[in-house]
Amino acid sequence: MMVAAAMMAAMSLSLTSCKEKGKSPTPQPAEANVEKENTENGTETYFEAIDNYLTEQIASHYAEGEKIGDATSGVVCIPCHTIVGVDEQDSTDIKVWGDYWVFNYRLSGDTLKCVSGGSHPGLMHVRQTGGHFEVTAFDGVEDGSRFLPSARRIFAGHFADFQKIAADEKNRQQVRTAAVAAYAEQHHLAATMYQDYGWPPVKF
Numbered sequence: 001m002m003v004a005a006a007m008m009a010a011m012s013l014s015l016t017s018c019k020e021k022g023k024s025p026t027p028q029p030a031e032a033n034v035e036k037e038n039t040e041n042g043t044e045t046y047f048e049a050i051d052n053y054l055t056e057q058i059a060s061h062y063a064e065g066e067k068i069g070d071a072t073s074g075v076v077c078i079p080c081h082t083i084v085g086v087d088e089q090d091s092t093d094i095k096v097w098g099d100y101w102v103f104n105y106r107l108s109g110d111t112l113k114c115v116s117g118g119s120h121p122g123l124m125h126v127r128q129t130g131g132h133f134e135v136t137a138f139d140g141v142e143d144g145s146r147f148l149p150s151a152r153r154i155f156a157g158h159f160a161d162f163q164k165i166a167a168d169e170k171n172r173q174q175v176r177t178a179a180v181a182a183y184a185e186q187h188h189l190a191a192t193m194y195q196d197y198g199w200p201p202v203k204f
Helices: 005-011 029-039 047-061 144-166 169-186
Strands: 080-089 094-108 111-119 122-129 132-140 193-195
Touching: 047 080, 047 094, 047 122, 047 132, 080 144, 080 169, 094 144, 094 169, 122 144
Parallel strands: 111 193
Antiparallel strands: 080 094, 094 111, 094 122, 122 132
């Protein structure tokens, strides 16, 4: 689901072409999100399951774009998110509310150039089986005139926190930059920056 036009404008990004137990934590710094997305002491976390879901089930619906300049690799998806609230009381249905984003990039020289992407705020349902986690369902906020009503319904008691997080462009940029930097390091990419169409590159 693409984010509503007003939210897209607030992002100050050109995505048209580029394309915890019942509590509400404050927006977390980028470093904290990256740590949670990685496995901890060799144990899988539900943040990894969420990233897999975003990459496999959502990012695949976006256009891969044309080959860019001297691009030598295919499209890579680097999701990022800021968690709004988590309810872990039921291991068969862990609820994770978040401001979720997916971005597809092509590597051109030392720059990961964004070719598609969008916002998918909502509620992830995660099932834990032993040390394994998997997303079983996703309640996504709707588009257009249904954006606010559906966001109120899905986030419920977390709605005010979601609004604060969604409006925090600086934190979102930090989270995204940290996610891209971690991906580039993990996959040994030559990238030192990423770039949205029509915007200057962002170094990491």
